[in-house]
Amino acid sequence: MAAKRSRRPARGTILRRWLAVVALVLVGYLYYHPLRTYFSTRHELAARRAEVGALAAQKRELERRLADSKSIESLARQARSLGFVRPGEHLFIVNGIQAFLRARATIARHG
Secondary structure, eight states, X not given: OOOOOOOXXXXXXXXXXXXXXXXXXXXXXXXXXXXXXHHHHHHHHHHHHHHHHHHHHHHHHHXXXXXXXXXXXXXXXXXXXXXXXXXXXXXXXXXXHHHHHXXXXXXXXXX
């Protein structure tokens, strides 16, 4: 009985296969940095777009508040909240409103 000899590819075939593997690894390595930069830039761009959207919303809110503050009614409301009164008006400061409301609620519950 003759021993079977394993068939091994020729040296040139093995060398070509290894060269193909090395070439694929080299191409993958050369594509790695540009792809990483691309995805990083894309992520940063998305973050900046979100920031721009938030700032645009904030700008609209500030412009609305500015337009509101220019009206006479708004200015009068702000002045009154600061304690200013119109000429000829009398300022009355009422203390104890919370105590009055609590007492009134207690009376309403019991009586």
